[in-house]
Amino acid sequence: MSALRGLLDLVFPPACQVCRKSATFPLCAACRGAFRLVRSPVCQKCGKPLRGPSDLIFTCIPCRHRRLRFAVARAAGIYDGTLREAIHALKFKGRRALAAPLGALMAERVAGVRLPAANLVIPVPLHHRRLRERGYNQSELLAAEIASRFGLLVRSDVLVRRQATEAQSGLTLDDRRANVRGAFFAACSIEGQTVLLVDDVLSTGFTASECARALRQAGAAQVVVLTAAIVVLD
Template sequence: MIEGLRHILYPEVCVACRSLLQPGEAFICPSCFTEFSQYPGTEAGGSALRRVIRDHFGEEAAPAEAWSLYPYRHSGRLHDAMHALKYEGIFHLGALFGRRLGELVRSGGAAFDAIVPVPLHSLKLIERTYNQSHQIAEGIAAVLGIPVLDRVIVRQKSTGSQTGLSSAARRKNVQDAFRPGRIASPRRVLLVDDVVTTGATMVSAASVLLENGASSVAFASVALTEKE
């Protein structure tokens, strides 16, 4: 009854299409979630993610295991939702996407010791107040029952937006972007980011993890940019 009253007084809208949400729905309406059109099956998103990394950085940089939920374009409802997660303070969306990503990872049957979110530079974290990748990682953690570790790697360079950069420029931009943090890396790591384009950021973060105690680093991203 109180929930119903709250809904009448403060109607909430879908962050992607702005339609009115029904009681019990949170942040994104069911029709938008359907329209995001997830990669089919457990393997397709991960295969696409591995292929992108192989194409840009070679076989040795490609993770043994990878997962991704959605193909991503720079417009449309998924774009609006990811923008809301990253820039508009709707950080609860991260856990929502994270739980879906966690279900996908769990269905693959792999085991990890911890989840490491791709960190933001400390100044950017102050500006935005939260790291969207951490929010996604928390959603995955709720499904897999393993810890999220934020201080394994540190972003030491504020790389700025990578939008519009070529893959060579992106690689140069994120070179030395990370350094080891205060705690040693767990052995089997699931590295998490929101949107992958060339994979430069994840490849760079993974190399620091592998040099500092990780025996394997698998990649998980909510979305993977499609070639336009």
Template sequence: MSIFCRKFLNSRLNIKQALLSKSCLLCGGAAQSDFCSPCGDSLPHLPPHYCPVCALPATESRVCGACLANPPAFHLGLAAVNYAFPVDALLHSLKYQKNLAIAPVLADLLVRRIDAGALPDFIVPMPLHPVRLRERGFNQALEIARRVSKRLDIPLLPAICRRVKDTPSQTGLPWKERGKNIRDAFACETDLSGKRIAMLDDVMTTGSTLNELAKILRKCGAAHISGWVVARTLSGDS
């Protein structure tokens, strides 16, 4: 994976210019889209078989034993890629360096994985608490969701769910603590009876955050809930 040179990626000072010039976002070479063919082929793609609920690798594309024994509140989990380099670097650049031009790139990776024959009625981006939103200045999940909504012509509901609990970041917490940390963090009063909802977030690690939001959507009457993420962390303790 030498083409994914960290030094080069970190030295890109104007990602928007790279996108507008149709050069590869990773290596700078000529490209017809966001990535040249070699870089696109070398992205950290998910294995061919994975659980359709938690999106973790499996020997067959069937619901895994863990999801059968303890089903989450959402029915389907879908990820575009594995949370590994260079996708992790792109997500970090979006979230912490405010490179908003990366959001459509990540959204397009997700769009390619979505079954156009089974689209939901609405997309609900993962909400940020107002404190975190003021600190960051934007919600990365919403920025990605805008592009997905436009590409698939699915209405976006960015304000029906609220994050009412300013919890510590899930990053760095032991995975067994994450469900407790995010408990009762969301609120929603919109009637979603019979609707198919896709929650959208940037990364899924243990699934605790998606699961907690899905519980609220089910209480509002949602009939089918999917969790769409750009990247899936394949090791549960990360």
């Protein structure tokens, strides 16, 4: 089927990289319009949407009990439906062109909220084995898109994933935390820098937190996390 799909793509140039129905490359207006964007109010720490008046400033219940090492995290949309399909296509189906519209969406999201101004954009790295299998790091593609919009530098050489962690889905919360503990280190000093850490999805926040721990150890003044989507369980 995928060979046939490949052949069809040659004859009929690929259109929307999510639905493959519209002729608009790489993302059609219908798919883009179906994304559930994050709206305020959100948790002031992890960015999870909260119910309540939008002028309230507070954190979600999990954030009151856990210590996440980044300063603040924000996501563009909710990880479900069409946005989930788009991220899946970018990550697992080689549809790299989706990094441009998704990165643009993320850039709009940071532009719309008050966050510490970053000097440096750093993607959450893949383990080198996974990078070899996939051929690219989706978070790096998103980071490049965001950095170019803000005129910032992307550094993919700072953060290193030292172990090929198991997939986080299907694990308990404690196992997830243990799974990523110590998984990252910084290969060089980034003294005094405010880092915009970019990933595709924020779930428990443990991965971003471990990255932030490594970046802080390397001298980062602050770490702000930006993802295309956030997992909301309810």
